[in-house]
Amino acid sequence: MQVDDKQHLNTKKQILVNAVSSVIKELVKNSGKSGRKISQEYDIGLGVISKLERNLVSDIKLSTIWKLANAFDISPLEIIKKTITELPEDFNFYD
Numbered sequence: 001m002q003v004d005d006k007q008h009l010n011t012k013k014q015i016l017v018n019a020v021s022s023v024i025k026e027l028v029k030n031s032g033k034s035g036r037k038i039s040q041e042y043d044i045g046l047g048v049i050s051k052l053e054r055n056l057v058s059d060i061k062l063s064t065i066w067k068l069a070n071a072f073d074i075s076p077l078e079i080i081k082k083t084i085t086e087l088p089e090d091f092n093f094y095d
Contacts (some may be wrong), residue, residue, distance in 0.1 A: 011095075012091075012092075012093045013036045013058075014058065015088070016087065016091075017058065018055055018086075019062055019083045019084075019086035020052070020055065020079075020086075021054075021055040022055075022086050023083050024052040024053065024068060024079075025052070025055075025084075028053060031072055035049040035053060042067050042068075042070055042071040042072065043067065044068065044071065065079055065080070085094065
């Protein structure tokens, strides 16, 4: 993989993570619970929630998405659907 290709993928990955972070930040806000409370109740690292809210993560595990979905009483698919609405139109990793 060439340097330009790798940089392009990293840029796309960051766009995706930004969208996920935006969704999680809104879900935490709407839950009426603090990140600390969610962390304690659902065995999610407080650092993970805090970094997601501040858009400081470089990637996110599917298992974390699943735990967060449980915390917000929604399906993981709902988080993914909400994330898609935050992405640029026709977003994909390979243009």
